Amino acid sequence: xxxxxxxxxxxxxxxxxxxxxxxxxxxxxxxxxxxxxxxxxxxxxxxxxxxxxxxxxxxxxxxxxxxxxxxxxxxxxxxxxxxxxxxxxxxxxxxxxxxxxxxxxxxxxx
Numbered sequence: 225x226x227x228x229x230x231x232x233x234x235x236x237x238x239x240x241x242x243x244x245x246x247x248x249x250x251x252x253x254x255x256x257x258x259x260x261x262x263x264x265x266x267x268x269x270x271x272x273x274x275x276x277x278x279x280x281x282x283x284x285x286x287x288x289x290x291x292x293x294x295x296x297x298x299x300x301x302x303x304x305x306x307x308x309x310x311x312x313x314x315x316x317x318x319x320x321x322x323x324x325x326x327x328x329x330x331x332x333x334x
Contacts, residue, residue, distance in 0.1 A: 231258045231260055232252045232255075233259075233262070234252065234259055234260065234262070235261070235264055236264065240277070241284065245281075246281070253289075257301060259299075259300045260297055260300075261277075261299075263296045263298070278298045278300070287302055289302050
C-alpha cells in the first residue's frame with residue numbers, strides 16, 4: 225500500500241475527534257503523506273460511525289484531504305498540488321505479452 229516512513233499511525237479512543245486530535249493530525253501532515261487512524265472499540269466501531277469520524281476529521285482539517293476506510297482503519301491522505309489524491313491502488317498496469325499470439329504470427333504456411 226504505502227512505503228514505510230511515509231505513513232504515520234494514530235488512534236482514536238472514547239473521546240473521539242477532539243481539537244488535540246486535529247492539531248496532532250496537522251503536525252503529522254507536515255512530515256507524512258498518509259496517516260492511518262485506527263478506531264478503538266470505545267469509539268464505537270461500526271461502518272456508520274467510521275464514516276462520520278472520517279467526514280468530521282476531513283471537515284475540520286485546514287488542508288484538503290481524502291480518506292479511505294478499510295475495516296476499522298481510516299487512511300487519510302493529503303491531496304497533491306494538482307488536485308489528485310495521493311492514495312493509490314496496489315494494482316499497477318503491466319504490459320502482458322501473449323505467447324500464443326507471437327507464435328501464430330511467426331509461423332509460416334508452407
